Amino acid sequence: MNKNILLAGMMGMLAHPSFAQKAPVQNTDSTATSALDSVGIMPDQTLHEVQVVSRKPGMMRMKGAMNGQIISQDELFKAACCNLGESFTTNPSVDVSYNDAATGAKQIKLLGLSGKYVQMLTENLPNFRGAAIPYSLGYVPGTWMKSIQVSKGNASVKNGYEAMTGQINVEYLKPEDDENVHVNLYGNTMSRIEANADGNVHLAKGLSTEILGHYEDNLKEHDSNKDGFMDDPQTRQFNLQNRWYGKTGNYIFHGGLSLLDEKRESGQTNHEGVLSHQTEPLYRIDLNTHRYEGYMKHAFILDPSHGTNIAWMSSASMHEMDATYGRKDYDVNEKNVYSQLMFETNFTPEHNLAVGASLNHDYVGQTYLGQRLNEKENVVGGYAQYTYNLHERLVAMAGIRVDHSSEYGTFVTPRFHVKWQVNDLWSLRASAGKGYRTVHALAENNYLMASGRQLVIDKLDQESAWNYGLSTALNIPLGRQTLKVNAEYYYTRFGNQVVIDYDTDPTQIHIGNLHGKSYSHTFQIDATYDLFRGMTMTAAYRYNDVKTTYGGELLRQPLTNRYKGLLTASYKTPLGLWQFDATFALNGGGRLPKAYTLADGTSSWKESYPAYGQLNAQVTRTFRHFSVYVGGENLTGYKQKNPIIDAAHPWSSTFDPTLVWGPMQGARAYIGIRYNLK
Structure with a gap:
């Protein structure tokens, strides 16, 4: 009572x-x-x-056999999160770094390896392949995302054969969600502004549509280290998407169209006469990108009591980019078509079977230095996946797929995942499987054209790797709360790998097939605890041992941190009016490629780079229909002193902006407003 x-x-x-x-x-x-x-x-x-x-947790562990996390909007809003590339600030598993200091190309790293070994999905459809890879993290606005699912190791065979170290799936806001209009405005001290808007409307029972819009612009040039090059490219992007949902009886439809237009300018600037001594023309980089996408999904529910359904989903994209790197011209027109037919049923509550067939078509038309280079591949395949679920206590998932490539013949992809819930406090997971990947070396690494080194590309084979993983999760009662501890180990071993070699020849960047060993060992432990009501802290540590053979010598992979430490703190007041978030990351040092001697007799760089820390913080004030957030990034102010090698001689063979290992910008502040009208 x-x-x-x-x-x-x-x-x-x-x-x-x-x-x-x-x-x-x-x-x-x-x-x-x-x-x-x-x-x-x-x-x-x-x-x-x-x-x-x-109170919903910002990050939740995936259920089922696969090891991974679901990142919700609540977690994304703990930072500026302007796009997908800025969505992993508080995540201990995923790193995001710049590929080079000129174009602003970024990559994620998972299990110590490049993001190209992570299969990127949008709403469970493969996306952002080939020429889109270097800049795709900027193609998904943060406010458009409803959640992100990050799975580690080999994922399900349903989505294809490409996942080697993991899978990242982005779920957008849904047309069938409650009717809402959201507006987000953002600006920072680097003269970057953004405007986002989305809204959905229910046109009739079972029919709704949604429009999402995005605009961003860098208004001014910045050169804080006075090397004559912009710290950040001037990027102007328009992004628009229209999505539809329909349901009648046992039939469900999802579909949509999107277009993106982006202009990216970088290179030298003669601001305040910094380059008055230079007699050559300014070194400039210009990238003009147009991207078009469309997708549709059809699902027929045959027997709801057994979850029996048949579904067909397809997507198509066209990616056009006209690029100039100094005196090098590169144009690419890439087309992709993907289609999948699948059937799934639960024979009993414990037994599930999924079978399907897929078709993937890739065409990459390229012109580089006046030479026409066309690449084409068609892959047809099928899969079967069986899942045994014993009351969520024991979940085992075994899958196999067989694919035939027009370029590489027939190959088989086996994968296995198992989870054992020992008791209510302790669970164990294990996984093993193989992955394959077709490489479009010039398209995927077009940012390397900014270097003065000669770019040499061999005839490349298909990449393949085995991945093995073990993980455990503990929920330990501690005081009035629960301490959540996770520990995991992953081993990736390449059968064949396309290696980017900076070490063998100082005048070249050589992209060729692996001759020798290449592997990655990754160990991570993280813990989360609610100190008191509204206050959550997470601490994590990860160690990477990543080695590849370069020129016959097994070396640590360059520009890869040996370890990472992460500490996050988040506090929300009882009524949710105020929220305070802070994240500190300690990035371990690593190896740099073998140095060479510059014209003035000095060494191009040291053999390694040091560890460095970064601090991000944000304060959010929530009102009835809107919230205001103010924050700072890289508040420690640490910067890589000379991210561009031999910046004074951009037309020489020793000029290189692609050896980036740390932040290129110092401390910066931002402010934004999120408006929500239900």
Whole structure:
């Protein structure tokens, strides 16, 4: 009875108009009214508004056999999160770094290896391949994302054979969600501005549509280290997407179209006469990109009681880019078509079977230095995957697929995942499987053209790798809360790998097949604990041992951190009006490629780079229909002193902006506003 009286008092307080105006509506429970009736509130008392505030974890562990995390919007909003590349600030598993200091190309790293070994999906459809890889992390605006699923190791065979170290799937906001209009405005001290808007409308029962828009622009040039090159490219992007949802009876449809237009300018600037001594023309980089996408999904529910359904999903994209790197011209027109037919059923609650067939077509038309280079591949394949689920205590998933490539013949991809829930506090996971990848070396690494070195590309084979993983999760009661601890180890061994070799010849960047060994050992441990109500802290440590054979010598992979430490803290006040977030990352040092001697007799660089720390922080104030956030990035101010090698001689063979290992910009602040009209 005392609990009922206390609940009634709390609800009455929240219903008071002075509280209702300030408390954000995060989750409204329709059963609240009946709950209040049951405690005997007088009939002549009017409740103007009842708000039940829920606390959802920002990152959740995946259920099932695969090891991974689901990153929700609540976690994404703990940082500026302007795009997909800025969405992993608080994530201990995924690193994001620049590929070079001139174009702004970025890459993710998972399990110590390049993001090209991570299969990128949008709504479970393969995406952002080939020429899109270097800049694709900027193609998905942060406010468009509903969640991100990050799985480690070999993923399910349903989505193809390409995942070697993991899979990242982006889920967009849905047309069938509750009707909303969101507006997000952002600006930072590097003169970058953004505007985002999205809205959906329910046209009829079972029919809805959604429009998402994005605009960004870098308004000014910045050269803080006075080397004559922009610290950040001037990027102007327009991005638009229209999505549709329909449902009638047992048939469900999803589909949409999107287009992107981006202009990226970088290189030298003669601001304030910095380059008055230079007699050659300015070294400039210009990238003009147009990207078009379309997708559709059809699902037919045959037997809801057994989850029996048949589905067909397809996507198509065209990626056009006209690029100039100094005196080097590169044009690419890439087309991709993907289609998959699948059938899935639960024979019993414990037994699930999924079978399917897929078709993938890639065409990469390129012109480099006046030479026409065309690449084409068609891959047809099929798969079968069986899952055994014993009351969530034991989950085993075994899959195999067979594919035939028009370039590389027939290959087989086996994968296996198992989870054992030992008890309510302890679980174990294990995985093993193989992955394959076709390489379009020039398209995927076009940012390397910014270097003065000669780019040499051999005839390349298909990449292949085995991946093995072990992980454990513990929920340890500690005080009134639970300490969540996760530990994992992954080993990746390449059968064949396309190696980017900076070491063998100082005048060349050589892209060729692996001759020798290449592997990655990764160990990670992380722990999360709620110190008190509203206050959550996470600590993580990861060690990477990544080695590849360069010129017959087994060496640590250059520009790869040996370790990473992460500490995050997040506090939200009881009514959710204020939120404070801070993240500190300690990035371990690593190896640099073998140095050479510059014209003035000095060494081009040291043999290794040091460890460095970065601090990010944000404060968010939430109002009834909008929130304001203010934050800072890289507040430690640490920068790589000379990210561009021999910047004074950009037309020489020793000029190289592609050896980036640390931040290129110092501390910067930002402010933004998120508006939500339901």
